[in-house]
Amino acid sequence: MKKTPFSLLLSLSVISLFITQTSFSEVASPAKQNEKNSDTHWGYADTEGPGFWGNLSPKFATCKSGDNQSPVDIPPQGNSALVDARLDPIPFNYNMLTPSTIVNNGHTVQVNMWSGGEITLDGITFKLKQFHFHTPSENKVAGHSFPLEAHFVHQSDDGKLAVVAILFVPGEADPTIANLWKKLPMKAGEENKLDNYTLKPLQFEDKLKHYFRYNGSLTTPPCTEGVRWIVMKQPYHVSKEQVEKLQKALKHPNNRPVQPLNARVIVE
Secondary structure, eight states, X not given: OOOOOGGXXXXXXXXXXXXOBOOHHHHHOHHHHHHHXXXXXXXXXXXXXXXXXXXXXXXXXXXXXXSSOSOOEEOOTTOTTEEOOOOOOEEEEOOSOEEEEEEEOSSOEEEEEEEOOEEEETTEEEEEEEEEEESSOSSEETTBOOSEEEEEEEEOTTSBEEEEEEEEEESSOOHHHHHHHTTOOOSTTOXXXXXXXXXXXXXXXXXXXOEEXXXXXXXXXXXXXXXXXXXXXXXXXXXXXXXXXXXXHHSSOOOOOOOOOTTOOEEO
């Protein structure tokens, strides 16, 4: 397979965009989200792990009672849950991306943005606020898991969210991740400032044409529903060393298992 770097992010497409109505503080930092909703600690292992989130706090109840939870396993072609809807392209404007910091909050490694990056979905403009990583991937495609997934979190002026999540397959090192990992915080609670040129390798087409879409939720407590996911179809490459460095920084997997589709369909 020919190398398809993270720097071509949206020109080839990968996976997952969701929209939900919630405050920016809930998505700007998973750690701050937790503080806002509950003093209860949650994680990815043992009795604090995903299977117990709904029991840790009343505010996390949707994690176990919700019918439209994320992530999901995108079904293969021919499955009745996958419908050809001939989706319209999604306009993107990713000029002058300026990051501020890269943070290890114990749940993920997150890059916060000063400015730059907009998408238009359903006639609404969403501005890029941050992006973060999951290893292994949260979403699957036809039962296949990926070593890395990135979620790009956007917010509209009235608080709606749009999150682009990208899946990576094993391959050569990605140049943008290489830039970021130079400042990767290796301990929970650490934060490093990023230079303005860090995201310079990122290049985006004007419109995203190839993707899946479904209704879902946040993938961390409080698992808020009312989320629309856009799943892009082409995976990108990341090196084994880049994935291992993130795993070393987090010290644990940080993916929520896939959730039942129930009555939902996925459109493409």
